[in-house]
Amino acid sequence: xxxxxxxxxxxxxxxxxxxVAQILLAAAVLLAAARPVLPEFLIRVPExxxxxxxxWMQALFDFIKDDLGxxxxxxxxxxxxxxxxxxxxxxxxxxxxWPFFEPIPWTAIAAGAAVIGYWLGGWRLAxxxxxxxxxxxxxxxxxLAMQTMSVIVVAAPVAFLLxxxxxxxxxxxxxxxxxxAPILSILQTLPFFTYLLPAVIFFKVGPTAGCVxxxxxxxxxxxxxTTLGLKKVSPEVVEAGNMAGSTRWQMLRHVxxxxxxxxxxxxxxxxxxxxxxxxxxxxxxxxPGLGAKLLSLMNSLKLGxxxxxxxxxxxxxxxxxxxxxxxxxxxxxxFERGTxxxxxxxYLVGGIAAFAAFYVLAQFVQVADHITxxxxxxxxxxxxxxxxxxxxxxxxxxxxxxxxxxxxxxxLIPFRNALLWLPTPSVLLAIAAAGYAVGGRKSAxxxxxxxxxxxxxxxxxRSIITLYAVVCAVILAMLIGLPLGIAAARNPRWANxxxxxxxxxxxxxxxxxxxxxxxLFSVNDVAVVFAILIFATVPLTRYTIEGMRAVPEELIEAAxxxxxxxNQKLMKVQLPLALPTMAVGFNQAIMFAFFMVIIAAFIGTxxxxxxxxxxxxxxxxxxxxxxGMCVSLMALTFNHIIMRWSNDRRKALGVG
Amino acid sequence: xxxxxxxxxxxxxxxxxxxxxxxxLANMPAGRSFDDIRKDGYIAGVRDVSVDIxxxxxxxxxxxxxxxxxxxxxxFSRLHEITGGTIEVDGQDIMxxxxxxxxxxxxxxxxxxxxxxxxxxHRTVLENVAFPLEMRGQDRHDRRERALEVIKxxxxxxxxxxxxxxxxxxxxxxxxxxxxxxxxxxIWFLDEPFSALDPLIRREMQDEFLRLQEMLGxxxxxxxxxxxxALRLADRIAIMKDGAIEQCDTPxxxxxxxxxxxxxxxxxxxxxxxxxHARVLATPMNGHIPDGTPIRxxxxxLQLARQLVNETREELPVANxxxxxxxxxxxxxxxxxxLGEG
Ligand SMILES: Nc1ncnc2c1ncn2[C@@H]1O[C@H](COP(=O)(O)OP(=O)(O)O)[C@@H](O)[C@H]1O
Ligand SMILES: [Mg+2]
Numbered sequence: 001x002x003x004x005x006x007x008x009x010x011x012x013x014x015x016x017x018x019x020v021a022q023i024l025l026a027a028a029v030l031l032a033a034a035r036p037v038l039p040e041f042l043i044r045v046p047e048x049x050x051x052x053x054x055x056w057m058q059a060l061f062d063f064i065k066d067d068l069g070x071x072x073x074x075x076x077x078x079x080x081x082x083x084x085x086x087x088x089x090x091x092x093x094x095x096x097x098w099p100f101f102e103p104i105p106w107t108a109i110a111a112g113a114a115v116i117g118y119w120l121g122g123w124r125l126a127x128x129x130x131x132x133x134x135x136x137x138x139x140x141x142x143x144l145a146m147q148t149m150s151v152i153v154v155a156a157p158v159a160f161l162l163x164x165x166x167x168x169x170x171x172x173x174x175x176x177x178x179x180x181a182p183i184l185s186i187l188q189t190l191p192f193f194t195y196l197l198p199a200v201i202f203f204k205v206g207p208t209a210g211c212v213x214x215x216x217x218x219x220x221x222x223x224x225x226t227t228l229g230l231k232k233v234s235p236e237v238v239e240a241g242n243m244a245g246s247t248r249w250q251m252l253r254h255v256x257x258x259x260x261x262x263x264x265x266x267x268x269x270x271x272x273x274x275x276x277x278x279x280x281x282x283x284x285x286x287x288p289g290l291g292a293k294l295l296s297l298m299n300s301l302k303l304g305x306x307x308x309x310x311x312x313x314x315x316x317x318x319x320x321x322x323x324x325x326x327x328x329x330x331x332x333x334x335f336e337r338g339t340x341x342x343x344x345x346x347y348l349v350g351g352i353a354a355f356a357a358f359y360v361l362a363q364f365v366q367v368a369d370h371i372t373x374x375x376x377x378x379x380x381x382x383x384x385x386x387x388x389x390x391x392x393x394x395x396x397x398x399x400x401x402x403x404x405x406x407x408x409x410x411x412l413i414p415f416r417n418a419l420l421w422l423p424t425p426s427v428l429l430a431i432a433a434a435g436y437a438v439g440g441r442k443s444a445x446x447x448x449x450x451x452x453x454x455x456x457x458x459x460x461x462r463s464i465i466t467l468y469a470v471v472c473a474v475i476l477a478m479l480i481g482l483p484l485g486i487a488a489a490r491n492p493r494w495a496n497x498x499x500x501x502x503x504x505x506x507x508x509x510x511x512x513x514x515x516x517x518x519x520l521f522s523v524n525d526v527a528v529v530f531a532i533l534i535f536a537t538v539p540l541t542r543y544t545i546e547g548m549r550a551v552p553e554e555l556i557e558a559a560x561x562x563x564x565x566x567n568q569k570l571m572k573v574q575l576p577l578a579l580p581t582m583a584v585g586f587n588q589a590i591m592f593a594f595f596m597v598i599i600a601a602f603i604g605t606x607x608x609x610x611x612x613x614x615x616x617x618x619x620x621x622x623x624x625x626x627x628g629m630c631v632s633l634m635a636l637t638f639n640h641i642i643m644r645w646s647n648d649r650r651k652a653l654g655v656g
Numbered sequence: 657x658x659x660x661x662x663x664x665x666x667x668x669x670x671x672x673x674x675x676x677x678x679x680x681l682a683n684m685p686a687g688r689s690f691d692d693i694r695k696d697g698y699i700a701g702v703r704d705v706s707v708d709i710x711x712x713x714x715x716x717x718x719x720x721x722x723x724x725x726x727x728x729x730x731x732f733s734r735l736h737e738i739t740g741g742t743i744e745v746d747g748q749d750i751m752x753x754x755x756x757x758x759x760x761x762x763x764x765x766x767x768x769x770x771x772x773x774x775x776x777x778h779r780t781v782l783e784n785v786a787f788p789l790e791m792r793g794q795d796r797h798d799r800r801e802r803a804l805e806v807i808k809x810x811x812x813x814x815x816x817x818x819x820x821x822x823x824x825x826x827x828x829x830x831x832x833x834x835x836x837x838x839x840x841x842x843i844w845f846l847d848e849p850f851s852a853l854d855p856l857i858r859r860e861m862q863d864e865f866l867r868l869q870e871m872l873g874x875x876x877x878x879x880x881x882x883x884x885x886a887l888r889l890a891d892r893i894a895i896m897k898d899g900a901i902e903q904c905d906t907p908x909x910x911x912x913x914x915x916x917x918x919x920x921x922x923x924x925x926x927x928x929x930x931x932x933h934a935r936v937l938a939t940p941m942n943g944h945i946p947d948g949t950p951i952r953x954x955x956x957x958l959q960l961a962r963q964l965v966n967e968t969r970e971e972l973p974v975a976n977x978x979x980x981x982x983x984x985x986x987x988x989x990x991x992x993x994x995l996g997e998g
Binding site: 234236237239240241242243244245246247250254255258259261331332334335336337 | 730733735759760761762763764766767768770771772773774775776777778779780787788790791792816817818819821822832835836
């Protein structure tokens, strides 16, 4: 019964829409077939039609910056941020700035982290949190890590506050929300280089610019989570607050915000993770810290040390993620009446005590204060040797060598050339067809406009090269992620560990994924595709598992009763129902890929990323922004088509 | 029931949901039905309701789900802005109140209990109960004292430091009740307070509620969709359909003389003898006094069943609580009610 029903729901009312889409697609194919006889202006947008967006943008920026005097405001903000950053830098790694303290001993920080871990999640989290800091210190990366942390501890709270305020404003005024929504989507798809250059121009080079870029990058999810949480507060709770005679401020402070606690804390988690991801990337504008070190090590192919830094970054990511996630689910506990203050606040007391004890200890024992170069346990060069030896192994080189050859000659280059060969209007028509198929005329026009703008910027070829890397990598990722997800979902023993692995890998800053790619394939297109591929496989696997697991048990039982075989069940019941959720994973994979492909620029791609990276050297804000918009618009096109389809499909199936 | 000025008095109250409700209502021709209005793109939450609620009275609002019960009660407390008509509370037009005065009114006069409790999840029982007191700025010590008092009243002593998620449904609703009573409101709104509870707990909570009401004697608007509950509690019952009140009367009158076919259908399955009191069936004596011991005016026909069946007299005197005769009960008529043929 149920099986039949799901099949019936499939074609539904899109027939005419499909027809139009088919016609558009046919036109696209015709144009492509006719390429040899097409006039030049139908193959590429001619020079004269390319609009000087970058000049306009530059003029606009100059106007805002100088004539409107924004630069004075931003310089003022920089000054404040600088003071904050100096304080954290002084406390964490002893930068010679006010308040001129000695840096906090590493043991005290590790002990404090362990107590926080214990409070939030018992012994295991205590070990993770404390252990991370012990590792960082012993491996000799304390100062690097603290340089990075000193930015995060400023950026994350500021991003949280701004996100919270904007989120509240968007919830209060739906007009402001409508105004904010497109800006947030663009911000979320804008390549990070486009965050960096304006930050540098408006906010001074150095930590301040890095901090600003990090803050802006981390704000969008906080805004969205705040608004979501506030909207979800149960109407009865709101009415109870009103009936208690709360004023507006009391409602917000005592009813709405506490009741939206979970979503707000999820936002905090995302803020922290995005801050970490971005702060590592600020290496590209010369910010010192783990990212900068990693960048320079990778540039000089010091794989052993890169590996160690990678582990450090991963450990920090895992710690921050686990701690903040544990905070989300942490419920307040009640104490019996008459419990003493100290007992009520035992974790606070314990934390301060542990911190103080190690602080004092460090005054007398040097190792507890800092680890000197001689004492550190880094094995960078040994690992280097091991890795080199392993990679030099004949079978390994044979496999990677063959893979590299095969992918480059038979997949990447042909695909890339084919995409570049296609006439621009043909691509536009195909995109419009996809838009029409999922969302009718409005969607078709939207995505057409998105890609049309890209065509008109004159950066078409580079955009297509970016697109090619993304598409290639995501297709390859699907070949791995989907079977893996399906296999895992069918075997409950594997599903949870793999989900956990995916969750964990998603928290790693994207930069990390370049390490294995460069190790295996050294510096070329294959490494780029490989890095994107691992990065993009994660959401694909994860959402496949989740989609398959969300299929209602009764439907599977119904299929069993109908005598479906395992494969029939998979093809006829589970996959069709899981598809909308899998599409979300697909979308995320593409968004990740667009992000990653730009980072890979420093490996030497010839796409938008490379041009973007070049803009960092100068102050051509207009060009930087135009290039960024090209990436953003392409990403938004995919986002629009996939999410539209997924949502409609979900509704049609009555799931999720 | 007393005959003073009503505590809540509402006249021709409308509440429409939709894009421009005020404008639509102003231009709406008279006599448009619920379905007509819906075709125009509006939902009539409350449709032309006029009702007075007297001091110390318990009015029970009944109706199927979606009939507008909650909406009506939320209009009384101005949680909804009404689209048309007037609502007066203690003679004061509440639609004329500014924000400050409205807050004052709620802080001092009104309490409300919700179907899914509406407790603040991050606050302990004590803090939840003290919440309205905190909002009106009472000092910490006073509000703690008062909160403990009401917590005791609803039988939750010893659970003060618990969080809502640590309590059962019944206990959570006790917290909701305690919170609504903390400010000693004159008017008490309860929106299906026991619907989310298991039948056994529900019964227990109803008893508890009757005990509280006897003690406190508040003016109450109680919403339910459960007729048994309504009969146990009500002074008067208002039956709603599609946002309008079909009939508002005592339980006896509603089962004996349903005003509309809808009410008749609604009350069809009720055993009338459980509802109808001897007082209501009694006719004036006009000087004629039947023989024998009188029956109690406050007894239901069901309670009198055995006596009525065994009785040999055709006419029975009816006496009120003070032993004064107030009328004559016709045995045949009473038996008709008992056998469901009335
Ligand atoms: N905020 C609102 N917006 C739109 N329609 C509403 C709103 N609140 C209630 N309604 C509608 O008003 C009608 C009456 O609802 P309600 O008073 O909650 O019914 P009841 O409490 O009797 O179940 C329903 O049709 C409901 O859908
Ligand atoms: Mg209701």
